[in-house]
Amino acid sequence: MMDVNESNEGMEANSASKPTEQISSEEMCTNNQNAKSDFRTKLKSSVYRRKCLKTLWLGLSFCALGFSVSQRGPAFLDIQIITQTDVESASFFFTAASVGYLIGSLTAGVVYDKLNKSMLLIMSLLGLSFTTIALPWCSPYALMIAIHFICSLFGGSVDTVGNAELVRIWGKEGEMAMQFLHFAFAFGGVISPLITAPFLTPVQEEDSQSIETNTSSLISTTSNGTSNSTGPALPLTTTVHYAFLLSGSLMFLTCVPLIVQWFTDRSEKRRQSREDENAVKQPLPSALFIFVLLTLCFMYFLYSSIEDTFTAFLSTFVVKHLLWSKALGAEITSVFWASFASARFLAIFVVHYISAVRLMFICSTLMVFSQFGFLLSSQFHFTIGVWFCTVFAGISMSSIFPTGFMWMEEDFVRVTGSVASFILVASSSGTMVNPIALGALMQNLTPMSFSYLLSAESVLFWCVLFFLFCLSRLYIRKHYAMSKVTVQEVVAPTIKVDGNTAQDTPDI
Numbered sequence: 001m002m003d004v005n006e007s008n009e010g011m012e013a014n015s016a017s018k019p020t021e022q023i024s025s026e027e028m029c030t031n032n033q034n035a036k037s038d039f040r041t042k043l044k045s046s047v048y049r050r051k052c053l054k055t056l057w058l059g060l061s062f063c064a065l066g067f068s069v070s071q072r073g074p075a076f077l078d079i080q081i082i083t084q085t086d087v088e089s090a091s092f093f094f095t096a097a098s099v100g101y102l103i104g105s106l107t108a109g110v111v112y113d114k115l116n117k118s119m120l121l122i123m124s125l126l127g128l129s130f131t132t133i134a135l136p137w138c139s140p141y142a143l144m145i146a147i148h149f150i151c152s153l154f155g156g157s158v159d160t161v162g163n164a165e166l167v168r169i170w171g172k173e174g175e176m177a178m179q180f181l182h183f184a185f186a187f188g189g190v191i192s193p194l195i196t197a198p199f200l201t202p203v204q205e206e207d208s209q210s211i212e213t214n215t216s217s218l219i220s221t222t223s224n225g226t227s228n229s230t231g232p233a234l235p236l237t238t239t240v241h242y243a244f245l246l247s248g249s250l251m252f253l254t255c256v257p258l259i260v261q262w263f264t265d266r267s268e269k270r271r272q273s274r275e276d277e278n279a280v281k282q283p284l285p286s287a288l289f290i291f292v293l294l295t296l297c298f299m300y301f302l303y304s305s306i307e308d309t310f311t312a313f314l315s316t317f318v319v320k321h322l323l324w325s326k327a328l329g330a331e332i333t334s335v336f337w338a339s340f341a342s343a344r345f346l347a348i349f350v351v352h353y354i355s356a357v358r359l360m361f362i363c364s365t366l367m368v369f370s371q372f373g374f375l376l377s378s379q380f381h382f383t384i385g386v387w388f389c390t391v392f393a394g395i396s397m398s399s400i401f402p403t404g405f406m407w408m409e410e411d412f413v414r415v416t417g418s419v420a421s422f423i424l425v426a427s428s429s430g431t432m433v434n435p436i437a438l439g440a441l442m443q444n445l446t447p448m449s450f451s452y453l454l455s456a457e458s459v460l461f462w463c464v465l466f467f468l469f470c471l472s473r474l475y476i477r478k479h480y481a482m483s484k485v486t487v488q489e490v491v492a493p494t495i496k497v498d499g500n501t502a503q504d505t506p507d508i
Contacts, residue, residue, distance in 0.1 A: 066188030091439025098432030104156025109421020339394030
């Protein structure tokens with residue numbers, strides 16, 4: 001009897017579990033159907049479609065920006081030919097670019113709430129286009145420094161306006177959009193070295209003419225001024241200006257859809273410099289807010305120091321230390337950007353399953369290992385290791401910048417135009433300081449200073465990230481409510497903002 005009862009109970013349990021499993025599967029199907037239905041409902045709204053379209057145009061703008069930024073690394077040695085400078089002197093071009101980026105970011109943050117945002121982005125892109133085309137024609141040293149400054153001035157404005165605009169449009173719903181925006185930047189960085197490489201002066205020609213110049217000088221000296229001595233060699237020439245022409249043309253083309261949208265979108269209005277009345281005020285006290293913002297700025301200072309310096313000096317490092325050709329230097333730079341872009345593309349989908357802070361720790365830890373692996377591989381001239389660690393460096397750095405913005409939005413401060421400006425100013429400061437120090441170290445000590453410096457900075461970045469994590473979990477979350485962003489939810493032709501129905505169409 002007990003066996004019969006047990007079997008009956010088992011049958012009842014099995015029969016009870018089956019409906020539960022069926023219910024759970026039905027719930028999953030229902031949730032998927034609801035998600036699809038919700039997405040279709042949003043697509044019917046013209047406001048939501050304009051958001052998606054504006055995000056696409058911002059992505060094209062960042063693609064052009066990434067193309068411009070990553071082009072200067074492979075073209076660095078040819079810029080030296082144009083200006084007839086060494087590595088230490090030419091490193092000030094990167095410094096001037098960093099100062100310009102800093103001032104451009106700061107200026108854009110100040111005027112962001114006062115000017116038409118679409119026109120500000122259009123004018124910045126046009127300025128970036130014209131100065132990029134003019135850059136390789138500025139052979140005087142001082143003029144080359146000036147054009148790097150002005151070009152990056154417009155680049156910093158594009159960066160600030162693009163990030164602030166995307167956060168303003170999507171709010172906390174912008175995880176995928178933010179990753180897409182920076183994936184577009186990385187994609188521009190991938191194709192730029194490939195397009196630039198055919199126009200670079202081969203390193204063999206540079207070496208042969210250098211030898212010829214030295215031999216000519218020696219013969220001229222030992223022959224005591226005899227008229228039969230060999231004259232100086234012809235100066236090196238480069239066709240890199242064609243690559244910059246293509247780059248500037250791409251930036252100009254990205255302005256076209258923005259200009260069309262600016263003329264056709266009649267609903268776009270100029271916003272007031274004050275925050276919307278429904279926006280939630282910053283809950284942190286002023287002193288804590290400033291401290292957190294400065295620490296976040298320092299974190300981005302370190303990250304930009306690592307990323308920009310790695311891409312800018314990678315080609316120069318492998319040519320000078322590993323004795324590779326310039327074409328191979330451009331290829332490894334392109335490989336970095338390819339892994340960088342691929343990882344950012346995957347991050348568009350990964351952010352749904354991994355929290356921002358967890359993704360930050362994964363990427364920063366991988367960055368530390370990749371930098372130390374690159375150091376050891378370079379030290380022992382292990383070519384495969386150099387390529388391998390370059391790929392992992394691109395993967396590790398890919399999601400830090402955009403994910404950091406979303407982490408700020410979730411745990412610390414609202415990402416307004418001013419906050420984005422401060423972050424980008426700190427980032428530009430990092431790219432300004434590193435080239436000065438690294439250029440002098442590589443010129444006067446050893447090219448391996450490239451790896452030593454970046455490895456140390458990657459460890460310091462991880463420590464700052466860990467400190468911010470502890471500050472958020474152990475103090476801020478316990479004592480203060482998190483900053484919340486008012487997000488406009490599109491459910492119909494009208495828009496809900498915190499339960500209130502707004503009749504005006506938002507500025508997209």
